[in-house]
Amino acid sequence: MGAKKHQPARDVLIDRMADHVTVTGHVAKLGSADVIYVDTIVELGGYCPVAYKMAGKAIPGKPSIATTYEGKTYFFVKPKARAAFLKAPEQFVPVMGGKCIVCKSTGKGDVAGDPRIFSVYKGKVYLFAGQKQKERFDANPEEFTGKTKD
Numbered sequence: 001m002g003a004k005k006h007q008p009a010r011d012v013l014i015d016r017m018a019d020h021v022t023v024t025g026h027v028a029k030l031g032s033a034d035v036i037y038v039d040t041i042v043e044l045g046g047y048c049p050v051a052y053k054m055a056g057k058a059i060p061g062k063p064s065i066a067t068t069y070e071g072k073t074y075f076f077v078k079p080k081a082r083a084a085f086l087k088a089p090e091q092f093v094p095v096m097g098g099k100c101i102v103c104k105s106t107g108k109g110d111v112a113g114d115p116r117i118f119s120v121y122k123g124k125v126y127l128f129a130g131q132k133q134k135e136r137f138d139a140n141p142e143e144f145t146g147k148t149k150d
Contacts, residue, residue: 022046040073044115049092050081052125058116094125101126102133105144
């Protein structure tokens with residue numbers, strides 16, 4: 001269910017159907033059914049966007065250290081990471097909103113990237129649908145970065 005009473009979840013999640021998403025919310029009874037009311041959709045599956053560049057790995061963020069940027073909620077590993085993000089969020093948000101650039105460039109369309117599979121190239125974060133796409137990108141990033149807008 002959406003955040004408003006009786007709002008269908010499809011209104012909240014329709015654009016994210018193919019994505020791996022993490023949501024926060026609460027469980028309630030609606031008649032005899034248990035329903036989840038979605039309060040927020042957490043980007044990157046809850047992984048810290050700053051950790052990709054600063055630690056070189058995907059690290060789960062903490063719900064207690066969060067911020068919203070352009071209507072999207074992000075979790076961070078430490079308050080310092082959130083502070084760095086707030087100074088220049090565009091430096092940490094993945095290219096193409098986290099869609100796989102290799103899939104897009106090879107005609108497979110907008111495929112959600114897995115927030116655990118990434119590369120940092122020329123200061124930008126790229127997510128990939130799978131390890132195969134990451135390896136292809138890493139072998140020749142210019143093949144893909146020249147074909148799409150960042």
